[in-house]
Amino acid sequence: MLFVEYPKCSTCQRAKKFLDAHGAAYTDRHIKEDRPSAEELRIWQQASGLPLKKFFNTSGLLYKSMGLKDRLPGMSEEEQLELLASDGMLVKRPILVGDGFVLVGFREGEWEARL
Numbered sequence: 001m002l003f004v005e006y007p008k009c010s011t012c013q014r015a016k017k018f019l020d021a022h023g024a025a026y027t028d029r030h031i032k033e034d035r036p037s038a039e040e041l042r043i044w045q046q047a048s049g050l051p052l053k054k055f056f057n058t059s060g061l062l063y064k065s066m067g068l069k070d071r072l073p074g075m076s077e078e079e080q081l082e083l084l085a086s087d088g089m090l091v092k093r094p095i096l097v098g099d100g101f102v103l104v105g106f107r108e109g110e111w112e113a114r115l
Contacts, residue, residue: 005028044097098114
């Protein structure tokens with residue numbers, strides 16, 4: 001599995017502890033240093049079954065400073081993907097990419113059911 005995280009994020013830290021406690025094998029990826037491409041995000045979004053807006057870190061400072069709450073509805077999906085790919089801090093985290101599934105954000109019950 002691929003675990004995409006921002007190490008300073010407390011939710012990511014909890015998710016990582018969860019994975020380690022369950023003996024899950026994963027590759028760690030720092031979302032700011034190695035941000036996902038628009039194509040990766042497109043694939044993950046399709047695999048997750050979630051709307052693209054769920055991939056935005058709506059509580060992040062960058063999201064708020066850019067006024068994206070008001071701007072996103074007027075943007076095409078392609079524009080949104082390019083925007084997400086432009087800065088890892090815009091992407092909701094953690095993201096867990098496995099064989100046939102993608103989990104966005106950490107909800108322990110959801111992760112428990114998937115693993």
